[in-house]
Amino acid sequence: MIMFDRRLLYNFGWSLFFMTLAFVALSLMNLYSASYQTGLVYFKKQLMWVLIGIAAMIVVSFINHKHLKRYSLYIYAASVLLLIFVLVFGKEVSGSKSWINIGSFATIQPSELAKIPVILALARFYDNDYEGVPYGLTDLIKPIILVAIPLALVMMQPDLGTTLTIILISGSMILFMGVRKRSIFFILVVIMGFSYPAWHFFLKPYQKERIKTFIDPSKDPLDSGYNAIQSQIAVGSGKFVGKGFMSGSQTQLRFIPAQQTDFAFSVLAEEWGFVGSLVALLLYFMIILWILDTSSRSKDKFSVLLCFGIAAMFFWHMVVNVGMVIGLLPITGVPLLLLSYGGSSTITAMIGIGIVLGVRMRKFPVPATPFELN
Amino acid sequence: MHDFKNRLVIATIILGIAFLGLASRLWYLQVLKGDEFESFSLDNRIRVERVPAPRGRILDRYGRELVVNRPSFDIYVLPKDVDDVKTLSDRLSVVLKDKPELIEQTIAEGSKKSRFKPVLLAQDINRDQLAYIEARRTSLPGLIIEVSNLRQYPRGVLGSSFLGYIGKVNESELEANPELHNNSLVGKTGIEKAWESSLRGEDGYAQKVTDALGREVESSLFEKDLKSKKSIPGMDVVLTVDADLQQAAEDALGEESGAIVVVNVTNGEVLALASKPSYDPADFVKGIDAKTWTRLLNDKTFPLVNRATQGLYAPGSVFKMVPSAAAMEEGIINPDGKLHCPGYHKLGTHRYRCWKRGGHGWMNMREAIVHSCDVYFYQLGEKMGIDLFSKYMKEFGFGTPTGIGIEERAGVAPSREWKQERFNKPWYRGETIVSAIGQGYVSVTPLQVAMMTAVVANGGNLFKPDLVLKEVEFSGKEHKEKAELKGKVPVRAEYLAIIRDAMTGVVNDPGGTGRRARLPNIKVAGKTGTAQVISLDSQSSSKSHMDHAWFTSFAPSENPEIAVTVLVEHGGKGGSVAAPIAKQILETYFNLKKERESDDNV
Numbered sequence: 001m002i003m004f005d006r007r008l009l010y011n012f013g014w015s016l017f018f019m020t021l022a023f024v025a026l027s028l029m030n031l032y033s034a035s036y037q038t039g040l041v042y043f044k045k046q047l048m049w050v051l052i053g054i055a056a057m058i059v060v061s062f063i064n065h066k067h068l069k070r071y072s073l074y075i076y077a078a079s080v081l082l083l084i085f086v087l088v089f090g091k092e093v094s095g096s097k098s099w100i101n102i103g104s105f106a107t108i109q110p111s112e113l114a115k116i117p118v119i120l121a122l123a124r125f126y127d128n129d130y131e132g133v134p135y136g137l138t139d140l141i142k143p144i145i146l147v148a149i150p151l152a153l154v155m156m157q158p159d160l161g162t163t164l165t166i167i168l169i170s171g172s173m174i175l176f177m178g179v180r181k182r183s184i185f186f187i188l189v190v191i192m193g194f195s196y197p198a199w200h201f202f203l204k205p206y207q208k209e210r211i212k213t214f215i216d217p218s219k220d221p222l223d224s225g226y227n228a229i230q231s232q233i234a235v236g237s238g239k240f241v242g243k244g245f246m247s248g249s250q251t252q253l254r255f256i257p258a259q260q261t262d263f264a265f266s267v268l269a270e271e272w273g274f275v276g277s278l279v280a281l282l283l284y285f286m287i288i289l290w291i292l293d294t295s296s297r298s299k300d301k302f303s304v305l306l307c308f309g310i311a312a313m314f315f316w317h318m319v320v321n322v323g324m325v326i327g328l329l330p331i332t333g334v335p336l337l338l339l340s341y342g343g344s345s346t347i348t349a350m351i352g353i354g355i356v357l358g359v360r361m362r363k364f365p366v367p368a369t370p371f372e373l374n
Numbered sequence: 375m376h377d378f379k380n381r382l383v384i385a386t387i388i389l390g391i392a393f394l395g396l397a398s399r400l401w402y403l404q405v406l407k408g409d410e411f412e413s414f415s416l417d418n419r420i421r422v423e424r425v426p427a428p429r430g431r432i433l434d435r436y437g438r439e440l441v442v443n444r445p446s447f448d449i450y451v452l453p454k455d456v457d458d459v460k461t462l463s464d465r466l467s468v469v470l471k472d473k474p475e476l477i478e479q480t481i482a483e484g485s486k487k488s489r490f491k492p493v494l495l496a497q498d499i500n501r502d503q504l505a506y507i508e509a510r511r512t513s514l515p516g517l518i519i520e521v522s523n524l525r526q527y528p529r530g531v532l533g534s535s536f537l538g539y540i541g542k543v544n545e546s547e548l549e550a551n552p553e554l555h556n557n558s559l560v561g562k563t564g565i566e567k568a569w570e571s572s573l574r575g576e577d578g579y580a581q582k583v584t585d586a587l588g589r590e591v592e593s594s595l596f597e598k599d600l601k602s603k604k605s606i607p608g609m610d611v612v613l614t615v616d617a618d619l620q621q622a623a624e625d626a627l628g629e630e631s632g633a634i635v636v637v638n639v640t641n642g643e644v645l646a647l648a649s650k651p652s653y654d655p656a657d658f659v660k661g662i663d664a665k666t667w668t669r670l671l672n673d674k675t676f677p678l679v680n681r682a683t684q685g686l687y688a689p690g691s692v693f694k695m696v697p698s699a700a701a702m703e704e705g706i707i708n709p710d711g712k713l714h715c716p717g718y719h720k721l722g723t724h725r726y727r728c729w730k731r732g733g734h735g736w737m738n739m740r741e742a743i744v745h746s747c748d749v750y751f752y753q754l755g756e757k758m759g760i761d762l763f764s765k766y767m768k769e770f771g772f773g774t775p776t777g778i779g780i781e782e783r784a785g786v787a788p789s790r791e792w793k794q795e796r797f798n799k800p801w802y803r804g805e806t807i808v809s810a811i812g813q814g815y816v817s818v819t820p821l822q823v824a825m826m827t828a829v830v831a832n833g834g835n836l837f838k839p840d841l842v843l844k845e846v847e848f849s850g851k852e853h854k855e856k857a858e859l860k861g862k863v864p865v866r867a868e869y870l871a872i873i874r875d876a877m878t879g880v881v882n883d884p885g886g887t888g889r890r891a892r893l894p895n896i897k898v899a900g901k902t903g904t905a906q907v908i909s910l911d912s913q914s915s916s917k918s919h920m921d922h923a924w925f926t927s928f929a930p931s932e933n934p935e936i937a938v939t940v941l942v943e944h945g946g947k948g949g950s951v952a953a954p955i956a957k958q959i960l961e962t963y964f965n966l967k968k969e970r971e972s973d974d975n976v
Contacts, residue, residue: 233418234415236414238408239411253419253586281400289389328396
């Protein structure tokens with residue numbers, strides 16, 4: 001399965017690899033500061049997850065994507081089973097059944113782990129099915145069912161953040177493969193038609209509250225709007241160069257909610273200011289750009305779509321999470337991959353990078369000189 | 375594959391736009407609005423704590439403590455920092471012995487007004503409660519323990535009638551004094567109220583760094599220069615009152631209702647000001663509870679009234695010094711000239727009776743005062759007329775407030791104009807006659823009688839009575855109160871000497887009405903009074919219709935130092951009830967003086 005071809009080392013995507021390591025180092029440093037007041041528990045755990053993640057990334061990168069394609073539907077099926085398992089045996093935390101205990105120490109979150117299998121399944125589906133023309137409504141039934149099964153299971157937990165990201169990732173992939181304009185228009189009309197009953201019958205009160213709060217956070221500054229306001233205060237008060245490592249008052253005095261997880265970026269923005277946030281954001285941007293670049297250099301449909309899906313995953317996590325932290329989007333509970341604390345999301349992200357690295361090193365001819373690294 | 379390339383270019387453009395969008399929002403928040411958010415983050419973590427100024431003490435003239443402070447530990451809750459009201463209320467109810475629902479309700483009401491203002495839950499908790507709460511503070515976010523000062527009365531109820539009490543500030547007081555806050559305790563009566571501005575001091579403040587749960591953070595990491603202002607303690611008020619003499623006066627009244635005033639006749643300093651029954655000021659220290667307050671208000675013995683300055687009574691015969699002085703000064707009578715008392719005085723068809731049915735026979739001024747002959751004064755009054763008489767009443771300080779500083783009433787020095795205005799009726803001659811023996815419309819406070827007595831004793835000086843000797847700042851700087859002469863009574867010294875001599879006779883002559891005030895070594899001068907209580911039901915023998923007993927005196931008679939005025943409500947005869955009390959006070963005064971002098975010589 002793993003082939004140690006000489007080509008592999010020549011074509012290894014060192015840039016992506018090191019950018020990823022750099023960003024992970026930055027996130028560990030950030031988490032050190034954010035969890036300093038609570039005994040560094042989060043930092044120590046995350047350090048372990050990162051090491052496991054790097055190992056997973058390297059191992060995955062050596063898997064030939066042809067094997068990946070062959071087993072993608074099995075991986076998808078396993079993921080669905082895991083999602084069913086969590087609904088039955090999962091641990092309920094603040095109203096959501098999203099976690100499975102592994103021993104007494106760690107928990108995994110199957111919904112986070114479901115993202116890559118969904119991407120794999122969609123890539124596999126289009127690899128067989130796509131004939132170069134945009135999809136109409138009937139053609140869309142199959143891929144939508146493929147997405148809808150895990151999506152429904154995630155919604156049942158319920159996990160609003162992951163539901164949203166899976167919709168965004170698979171939606172991006174489906175749009176990328178082409179959908180007829182008429183069909184897009186039709187789908188939009190249907191969604192709008194359903195949004196009114198959804199608001200009145202399906203959304204839970206706290207979800208409505210979040211949307212209302214997003215529209216005007218100052219309306220109720222101490223309850224639902226508190227997180228949004230405190231996060232923006234943290235970001236804004238960081239000013240140009242930041243308050244300094246471990247010196248962010250919003251962070252250290254714990255005004256920032258969920259500062260190790262969903263709001264990790266506000267810690268970074270407070271302590272490192274505009275300069276620091278821009279550097280981090282730029283690094284993230286470069287990683288996504290590199291993944292897209294890998295996608296564009298791929299020679300087969302499966303690889304193109306696989307890399308595009310992974311790029312979409314990073315992209316939407318960045319937009320939704322940072323958008324939430326800086327008050328552009330409502331609070332949805334979407335982590336920033338690689339920056340937020342969390343074993344499942346970290347490993348998911350590293351596996352994603354590993355897949356891209358694997359695709360990248362198998363696609364290019366051996367360079368003329370052995371030292372040219374790409 | 376070419377299609378994909380184009381789509382990837384579009385994806386890259388979208389990525390770029392998203393990046394620019396996020397970056398520009400960051401620029402907006404961190405660079406353009408940075409200062410604003412910086413101040414928000416400052417507001418978040420800085421809490422301004424009030425540092426209450428300790429209220430000044432109230433001391434007697436020798437520096438002995440009458441009113442002091444003790445620390446009180448108070449429990450507040452800051453609604454914005456409470457994460458779980460239910461748990462907090464449950465846990466507090468265990469230690470505060472209050473129903474959890476009640477605590478929850480108090481917090482809910484407070485947070486409705488403002489989530490940023492602390493809500494007072496319990497005042498003056500005990501040591502065990504404090505220890506319990508202190509140990510669990512970190513698990514009870516939003517809880518604040520503040521130290522405040524509560525009044526304490528080392529001598530209990532002593533002097534409460536003039537010291538006054540304190541209570542929660544009301545709306546109008548808040549408006550008038552912006553530096554006060556909702557839970558301020560301010561003086562409501564007496565010295566506490568009248569010297570409020572000296573006693574109060576100035577609150578300070580201190581900025582504290584707090585975390586998101588409202589807990590104070592030691593670290594100076596987040597704020598280098600925290601601002602604070604020291605509180606300025608209130609000034610101590612040193613009274614003219616001698617606590618020992620005050621004690622003697624209150625003891626002497628015992629269970630009676632009445633008042634005793636002791637003043638220094640040479641400067642108007644009040645040495646004792648007793649009023650009974652009184653109240654316990656300790657009931658008021660945390661703000662009085664409704665039940666006790668209602669009880670005090672409805673009490674038929676009026677414990678909240680300071681009888682020495684607010685009680686209005688007919689003076690009876692102690693008033694006779696005024697017509698005596700007026701008649702001599704105006705040349706209406708020669709003090710040696712005699713008038714006849716047949717036991718009554720006739721005006722028209724009406725007979726005004728002397729207290730001695732058989733009459734006193736022929737009497738000069740001295741004899742008339744010594745025996746307190748009513749008919750003699752009826753005649754003086756009739757001859758003098760109300761206009762002249764009224765003028766002298768006012769000269770002696772009646773009908774106007776004395777200016778002592780605490781609550782007092784002016785009383786009535788009746789005149790034609792007064793009656794016209796008050797009742798819209800003309801003055802009748804008979805009214806002048808009864809006024810001459812301190813009955814009728816005349817009404818006075820015991821303090822006014824004491825000041826009048828001082829005028830006679832010191833040869834004509836009407837002083838403003840002083841209760842406060844000085845105010846002492848925390849630094850030790852003193853502000854002395856000066857004796858203030860309100861006026862010189864326009865009566866020749868020789869006439870006042872005649873009255874003094876007559877008053878000496880009252881106590882010392884055989885047959886004098888005030889013999890029970892005699893002291894073995896010191897010559898006492900005085901005048902008895904028995905004021906009729908006007909009642910519709912004069913047949914009733916119940917206590918509430920008995921006469922008021924008066925006795926006013928000064929000593930030593932040849933070189934007067936102090937005046938002592940005693941009033942016993944419904945006590946009966948002044949000579950038998952009030953005079954012995956005055957004697958006790960005088961005795962105490964001279965004993966104390968001797969003790970002090972011998973102490974000084976050691």
